[in-house]
Amino acid sequence: MQTIKLNNGVEIPQLGFGVYQIPLDETAKAVYQAIKAGYRLIDTASIYGNEKETGAGIKRAIVEGLVTREELFVTSKLFILQTPESKATETIEHSLDTMGLDYLDLYLIHQPYGDVYGAWRAMVAAQKAGKLRAIGISNFKSAKMIEFVGLNEVKPQINQIEVNPWNQRIEDQKWHEKYDVQVEAWAPFAEGRHDLFTNPVLAEIGEQYGKTVGQVVLRWLMQRGIVALAKSVRPERMAENIDIFDFELSKEDIEKIAALDMKESVFFDHDAPQQVEWFMNRMLDTEK
Numbered sequence: 001m002q003t004i005k006l007n008n009g010v011e012i013p014q015l016g017f018g019v020y021q022i023p024l025d026e027t028a029k030a031v032y033q034a035i036k037a038g039y040r041l042i043d044t045a046s047i048y049g050n051e052k053e054t055g056a057g058i059k060r061a062i063v064e065g066l067v068t069r070e071e072l073f074v075t076s077k078l079f080i081l082q083t084p085e086s087k088a089t090e091t092i093e094h095s096l097d098t099m100g101l102d103y104l105d106l107y108l109i110h111q112p113y114g115d116v117y118g119a120w121r122a123m124v125a126a127q128k129a130g131k132l133r134a135i136g137i138s139n140f141k142s143a144k145m146i147e148f149v150g151l152n153e154v155k156p157q158i159n160q161i162e163v164n165p166w167n168q169r170i171e172d173q174k175w176h177e178k179y180d181v182q183v184e185a186w187a188p189f190a191e192g193r194h195d196l197f198t199n200p201v202l203a204e205i206g207e208q209y210g211k212t213v214g215q216v217v218l219r220w221l222m223q224r225g226i227v228a229l230a231k232s233v234r235p236e237r238m239a240e241n242i243d244i245f246d247f248e249l250s251k252e253d254i255e256k257i258a259a260l261d262m263k264e265s266v267f268f269d270h271d272a273p274q275q276v277e278w279f280m281n282r283m284l285d286t287e288k
């Protein structure tokens with residue numbers, strides 16, 4: 001698996017496996033199968049409610065000798081009500097205990113709301129204590145990322161944001177490159193929205209190389225230097241999605257993909273009042 005060096009020297013596998021929306025009783029098995037298929041980066045979050053099951057899948061893979069802990073790159077995230085400094089410190093410990101791990105490779109502030117500066121102080125302290133190898137943010141727009149870098153001594157290693165063919169984030173990537181904050185893509189397939197998997201432009205590009213739409217999308221992210229998280233509960237798709245390192249998209253292919261950019265989220269805008277209201281009303285309830 002090819003890796004990217006983060007701004008603190010830690011190396012992250014460029015392709016990873018995400019466990020969002022995997023049913024609880026399937027998560028441990030899916031994580032184990034993903035590791036068996038060759039994934040080394042596993043992405044979960046406190047709010048997904050499956051840190052325990054994710055940890056169980058990792059443990060099984062290690063016990064069975066498929067990998068060592070050092071070969072894996074495990075990520076989790078804290079949510080909105082977990083941002084105050086003391087709460088963040090507790091949440092980091094809780095993630096470690098729940099997953100059965102001594103350290104995490106990456107920990108993120110999941111949403112750009114709440115006491116993100118307090119959370120950051122807790123995360124920096126945990127990083128210094130060797131509990132978190134890399135730390136970062138998620139869903140921060142470029143302007144907020146720049147403010148966050150400017151007002152903290154330790155800059156984030158990663159910003160995990162939505163990136164897919166409908167929302168390509170070309171300008172955002174340039175801003176992140178300027179500040180040396182690595183972009184990590186969530187929902188690289190836009191969860192299949194706008195019929196992504198049958199899109200004729202992407203399908204035709206793939207046909208030239210005997211590759212599927214999913215493979216074209218992930219390859220495009222690899223060539224852009226973005227870390228991508230793909231999710232599938234099906235072993236055949238896990239294998240398909242990782243089989244992207246034996247072909248290269250041409251300049252013409254990339255231009256065709258560029259023309260698909262709608263330049264807005266397929267899911268939500270983190271600054272939209274309705275969206276913030278939704279988080280406050282609904283997501284906070286689930287945290288209480």
Ligand SMILES: NC(=O)c1ccc[n+]([C@@H]2O[C@H](COP(=O)([O-])OP(=O)(O)OC[C@H]3O[C@@H](n4cnc5c(N)ncnc54)[C@H](OP(=O)(O)O)[C@@H]3O)[C@@H](O)[C@H]2O)c1
Binds near residue numbers: 191214
């Ligand atoms: N930071 C954040 O706020 C945030 C938000 C969302 C996601 N994430 C992270 O990013 C990861 C990926 O995002 P996501 O899960 O939302 O969406 P995604 O990876 O864009 O799409 C997943 C969907 O695509 C299907 N799929 C996967 N591979 C396929 C293939 N080769 N052919 C056809 N269908 C395929 C999956 O179905 P099957 O499972 O049935 O195969 C699933 O329905 C998450 O798991 C999570 O770790 C983070």
